[in-house]
Amino acid sequence: MPFYNASIYKEDGSVCCQGVMVSLDGMDQAGAAGWMGTISAKEGVELLAGRRYRLVLTDGRAGEFMVRRNTSAGGEDRAVSLQGMGPMR
Numbered sequence: 001m002p003f004y005n006a007s008i009y010k011e012d013g014s015v016c017c018q019g020v021m022v023s024l025d026g027m028d029q030a031g032a033a034g035w036m037g038t039i040s041a042k043e044g045v046e047l048l049a050g051r052r053y054r055l056v057l058t059d060g061r062a063g064e065f066m067v068r069r070n071t072s073a074g075g076e077d078r079a080v081s082l083q084g085m086g087p088m089r
Contacts, residue, residue: 008039008047009054016053017045026084035063035084040077047080055082063088 003023008016026035041047049067056062068081 005058006039007056009056011052011054016047017041020045022055022057022082024088035088037065037082037084039080039082041080042077052085053082055088057088061088 003021006020006022007018008020010016020039020041022037022039024035024037039047047053047067047070049069052064052066054062055065064085065082066085068083070078070080
């Protein structure tokens with residue numbers, strides 16, 4: 001899966017976090033609606049399972065996603081699994 005630098009926004013449009021690394025899968029087709037990925041997030045970044053957010057890549061593409069789960073191994077970073085909720089444009 002390719003990695004991208006991105007920003008994440010909450011449903012109300014406020015910034016959740018910036019400069020996060022995200023690996024995305026299912027992006028091989030223009031406007032693919034079946035994308036998914038994993039975000040490497042610092043502890044304290046509020047990404048809650050079942051909530052919708054907007055992912056904006058540094059290349060300008062953006063799409064809505066829902067957090068599927070958070071996984072922490074006790075370190076500073078945690079893996080956040082996400083599912084795209086429509087096309088990434």
